Amino acid sequence: MKRGKITFLKLAIFIIWIVVLTLCIYWLPWSGRKTVEMYPEYAYLRLPVHIGLAITAIPFTFALYQALKLLRYIESKNAFSALAVNSLRHIKSCAIAITTLYILGGILLITNNAMHPGIAIIGLSIIFTSLTIAFFAAVLQELLLSALKIKSENDLTI
Numbered sequence: 001m002k003r004g005k006i007t008f009l010k011l012a013i014f015i016i017w018i019v020v021l022t023l024c025i026y027w028l029p030w031s032g033r034k035t036v037e038m039y040p041e042y043a044y045l046r047l048p049v050h051i052g053l054a055i056t057a058i059p060f061t062f063a064l065y066q067a068l069k070l071l072r073y074i075e076s077k078n079a080f081s082a083l084a085v086n087s088l089r090h091i092k093s094c095a096i097a098i099t100t101l102y103i104l105g106g107i108l109l110i111t112n113n114a115m116h117p118g119i120a121i122i123g124l125s126i127i128f129t130s131l132t133i134a135f136f137a138a139v140l141q142e143l144l145l146s147a148l149k150i151k152s153e154n155d156l157t158i
Contacts, residue, residue: 006075010068017064024057042114052105056098063094063133080147088141095134102127 032050036043070087073079106123109115 003075006071009071013064013067013071017061020057020060024054028053042112045109045112045114048108049105052101052108056101059094059097059101063091063098066090066094080144080151082148085141085144085148088137088144092134092137092141095130095137099127099130099134102130 028050032046036046066087070084070091073081073084073087078084102123106115106120106127109119
């Protein structure tokens with residue numbers, strides 16, 4: 001793969017991380033304050049929602065880090081290695097963790113009669129996206145494992 005493509009992907013991952021970090025630090029608290037001002041009856045949910053969203057930023061950041069590692073392996077012509085399989089396994093685990101956290105958050109909001117249709121649509125889209133990433137990473141992981149098996153069989157025949 002050409003170096004420019006990998007550099008572009010690395011830059012895209014970095015920009016995504018900066019945007020999410022900025023949203024977590026600045027927009028989320030501001031949005032929480034505004035929501036409590038408009039709907040004071042839901043003020044007790046502000047802290048659990050903030051904590052839940054902040055917790056989901058941890059596996060998201062770790063998944064982006066693993067994606068950067070995977071790009072480094074591809075760049076160094078080490079894409080078909082156990083290290084790449086391990087990075088894909090971590091990405092899959094992070095996507096499943098994000099899905100689980102958003103499902104639990106949705107259940108919390110539903111049980112407190114606080115699920116707004118807009119929040120539900122955003123939550124479902126995040127759940128769907130995370131599941132898609134998890135399945136895609138699982139497929140790539142299996143593909144790389146098959147390639148590694150074929151590569152080791154070829155190394156033994158030579």
